Amino acid sequence: MTARLGPLFEACGAQHRAALIGYLPAGYPTVDGSRALLQAMLDGGCDLVEVGVPYSDPVLDGPTIQAAAEAALRGGVRLRDVLSVVESIAAAGGRAVVMTYWNPVHRYGVDAFARDLAAAGGLGVITPDLIPDEAQDWLIAAQKHDLDRIFLVAPSSTDQRLASTAAATCGFLYASSLMGVTGARDVVSSTAAELVGRAREYAPGLPIGVGLGVRNSAQAAEVASFADAVIVGSAFVTAAGAGTSGVRALAADLATGVRRPAPQPA
Amino acid sequence: MVGIQPVESSTAVPDARGHFGRYGGRFVPEALIKALDQLTEVYTEARSDPEFTARLNGLLADYTGRPSPITEVPRLSEHAGGALIVLKREDLNHTGSHKINNVLGQALLTQRMGKPRVIAETGAGQHGVATATACALLGLQCVVYMGEVDTERQALNVARMRLLGAEVIPVKTGSRTLKDAINEALRDWVTNVDTTHYLLGTVAGPHPFPVMVRDFHRVIGLEARAQMLARYGRLPDAVAACVGGGSNAIGIFHPFIDDPSVRLVGFEAAGDGVDTGRHAATLFAGEPGMLHGALSYLLQDSDGQTIETHSISAGLDYPGVGPEHSWLKDTGRAEYRPITDAQAMDAFQLLSRTEGIIPAIESAHAVAGALTLGAELGPGALLLVNLSGRGDKDVDTAVKWFDLLEDK
Incomplete structure (x- = not known):
């Protein structure tokens, strides 16, 4: 199967740069507000947006994204709203994938969700708490509805699991830069480069994106020196406090970072 | 009469990946899989190790009563x-309460894995107290996550845990009860998994917890x-x-x-x-x-x-x-x-x-x-x-x- 995100990574590769991927939860601060913020990310220079599904029990998220998800849920956001946000991004010519904990999809119906996401113009799903071992129905539905399957690997992943996870992945492999939850950090963890290096052996030709902890252009440049995509989440949630202009400015800053690979630290 | 026995039940659940029919399994971040695999391996070894069984049975008899x-x-x-x-x-x-049965088993496994730190969730505080007790007994560092609502309605158990040397962290997210205490413990575990065992107190959670806690x-x-x-x-x-x-x-x-x-x-x-x-x-x-x-x-x-x-x-x-x-x-x-x-x-x-x-x-x-x-x-x-x-x-x-x- 050809990856839906294949053309994106080809284009970035031709420009000798990493892709910039930004995350924000749908429904934060409101459904229409999140539509505008996600569009501002794309306008500012993100190549792809991750539309987050707010969830009641986000065990891989730190305080910033937890608070945003709680606010979105209090505002009454539904899974169908997430799909409608994806639809408006796609209609405006943007690229979107969904990032979701698995129970909302399980509850909606895995095949039905894949069908409706594909119909909305979404390109794939990032699944932080679904490992390929438990993903039989999702692998089938993704294939059937032509969606990318973006699984995560972590510094603790054994070589064997890097291989099996990469084999199940389509689009890009999501490498967690460190052991921990989401949240902006001052320094990019040194484990990130090592993990990407190990993953490359088992995922020849598969783009690798690095997330967790990136918040500014210098960090983006550092990550871009060894990864194919730089993923930024919590920093965008914080920037959303300043509205679309804050989000656009952060995207623009990060976009300069991914175009300016930093030398590897000595 | 005491002690863990091989599971001889004809029900043949769970399977090797922790599935009870369609239920169970592992719906967790990949970052935790290595620790869960290690726990499964160490537990499987330990249960057929006469020395481990003797140590646990000794504690169950002489310490628990x-x-x-x-x-x-x-x-x-x-x-x-x-x-x-x-x-x-x-x-x-x-x-x-019954909680001590499982806690002693997992605390011994924590030692066997060479991990110095234990985290736990607690609702009523019974599991937290049992965990704090076992950590005091075995010299392990202990952190207990407890929903803020529960710290108020079970204040006595908060005091007991602190007396036993545990750090009790009130959880202020979500419904501020047991569910959120588990979320916070999982976040801690993802961050500190190399040094820390998550001593889960019930037969829920990812494999091997449901089968291991059951067996204890x-x-x-x-x-x-x-x-x-x-x-x-x-x-x-x-x-x-x-x-x-x-x-x-x-x-x-x-x-x-x-x-x-x-x-x-x-x-x-x-x-x-x-x-x-x-x-x-x-x-x-x-x-x-x-x-x-x-x-x-x-x-x-x-x-x-x-x-x-x-x-x-x-x-x-x-x-x-x-x-x-x-x-x-x-x-x-x-x-x-x-x-x-x-x-x-x-x-x-x-x-x-x-x-x-x-x-x-x-x-x-x-x-x-x-x-x-x-x-x-x-x-x-x-x-x-x-x-x-x-x-x-x-x-x-x-x-x-x-x-x-x-x-x-």
């Missing part, structure tokens, strides 16, 4: 339609089965237990699964009543979904968001349940019924006044259920009830419920 007795309760039974109720006295264990609690049912045969020359007609996450229930149920004449009945917290929406009757009213790493029955809305629960009992105030209970429900081998706060508190008072035993409010749900079950089974029936914990921690709640203190 096992075997726990069974107690016939004739004055309570007068309210049970002629059935005779027999209590399995897990309330008499050191630290006051099987001692309850193994003892009780032998004690019933020795005293009455026959098996009970039914076994009753309260079910939150389901650890005490699976511990007493499991050794009876292959005895078809024995009914297995779990009693869940119906709070203000299942019809009111303010309850925690997961198996009775929920539908399958993922929470905290396993597929099981779950109280969730139509979008798959976990619903906030209510129970007067902090230990049952949980929207999920262990996957093996979901399997036992679907196969029909066990049945699960709701008990309201009011029914539980009536039973709490009745057992106190008729037998001089103040139960944990959690266990009072099983006592309340046994009274109605006894009436259904009729005269001559023999009913085994797991009295999973004692009620010292619940005196504050009882004072408010029964208005026991005179006005100033």
